[in-house]
Amino acid sequence: DVKVTQSSRYLVKRTGEKVFLECVQDMDHENMFWYRQDPGLGLRLIYFSYDVKMKEKGDIPEGYSVSREKKERFSLILESASTNQTSMYLCASALVGRGGSYNEQFFGPGTRLTVL
């Protein structure tokens, strides 16, 4: 079974703190993603990575950065946390097939971040 793990289930930080959210997958997937999920808004893509050291902005990258130094690990960084970044953060990975396509994303359990 594919396993995607996230470093924390719950996290409480203060405004202005630097926050690191870690995600690790164990199935050698090329693509990894960070989403945030807010009530009524579904999942919104923050950043994704299709290879080591490669990253691309998603729909809402402002206030976030990412790092992918190893294939299995994708980190989301909040340089200076703000209260509007209080949310559920979900990491996902996908095995890329022919032509860069894939059918299924595997999600981690999520990190519920509260910024006070």
Place this chain on the structure above:
Amino acid sequence: GQSLEQPSEVTAVEGAIVQINCTYQTSGFYGLSWYQQHDGGAPTFLSYNALDGLEETGRFSSFLSRSDSYGYLLLQELQMKDSASYFCAPSQLDNYGQNFVFGPGTRLSVLP
């Protein structure tokens, strides 16, 4: 631009059949996925349609009409454990590969 519509809530009783519709406008459309998410849990993959028509997986079926930019998820013989949120996610293919756009989700409540 992109747009995605699915009902916000659906209620049905155990044993019934329910259909959750999804209409989308996505540039570079490639396929349509469906995910299930229980409260407090992670989204889990249910189905993917790349071609027009119906895909069946047990009690769940998914349909796609590319010409109508429309799809639906059909859940049969509803069980209490099917109470969850269901997301349709059209995918688009760009220079970096395939990415999915998730809708706001449909909350399904199954009543006894």
